[in-house]
Amino acid sequence: MNYNQYLQKLLFEANRQELLDISNRGQNLFTPKSIKYAGISPKSKTIYFKTGKYLQKIRLSEYRQISRLRGDYDEKLELAVNDEIKVYCSCPDFLYSGQQYMAWNLDYGIHKEMRPPDIRNPKLDGSICKHLYYLLNNIDTYIPKIAKDFYDSRVDRKIRKKKIKFNSVDPNLKF
Numbered sequence: 001m002n003y004n005q006y007l008q009k010l011l012f013e014a015n016r017q018e019l020l021d022i023s024n025r026g027q028n029l030f031t032p033k034s035i036k037y038a039g040i041s042p043k044s045k046t047i048y049f050k051t052g053k054y055l056q057k058i059r060l061s062e063y064r065q066i067s068r069l070r071g072d073y074d075e076k077l078e079l080a081v082n083d084e085i086k087v088y089c090s091c092p093d094f095l096y097s098g099q100q101y102m103a104w105n106l107d108y109g110i111h112k113e114m115r116p117p118d119i120r121n122p123k124l125d126g127s128i129c130k131h132l133y134y135l136l137n138n139i140d141t142y143i144p145k146i147a148k149d150f151y152d153s154r155v156d157r158k159i160r161k162k163k164i165k166f167n168s169v170d171p172n173l174k175f
């Protein structure tokens with residue numbers, strides 16, 4: 001990595017703490033009664049949550065690298081949530097106050113948005129909505145459950161691989 005690449009890495013991409021630090025949506029704006037963990041996509045390393053009718057996604061950009069390290073699933077997940085992440089929320093605030101635009105253009109977004117919030121947030125303040133703020137601030141409480149799902153998905157894959165091997169045995173073979 002040269003200096004420019006390093007600088008770019010600092011300017012673009014974001015980790016959990018950076019997103020929390022530049023957020024202007026405090027936790028006091030939100031009572032997390034209805035926030036529910038809704039599972040993972042083991043392939044894209046994305047964690048899903050539901051809050052009422054809104055969907056939140058947190059993608060762990062470095063999980064693939066981190067999963068090769070030694071350690072248990074909880075420890076690896078802890079590292080991954082504090083490393084580079086990408087986020088999305090389907091609430092109106094995330095879209096209309098320009099968070100989705102900033103996220104996409106600063107490389108912490110999951111879904112593309114190219115329309116700048118010229119009227120509602122011309123100075124591009126903030127980073128994430130109250131739902132994501134709450135989640136990133138309290139992600140530790142969800143780690144055991146999420147880690148178990150990553151573990152289970154890995155076990156499932158091993159079983160599938162074994163099945164494929166078994167199925168690929170020549171059916172004409174006589175035992």
Ligand SMILES: [Zn+2]
Binds near residue numbers: 131
């Ligand atoms: Zn939201």
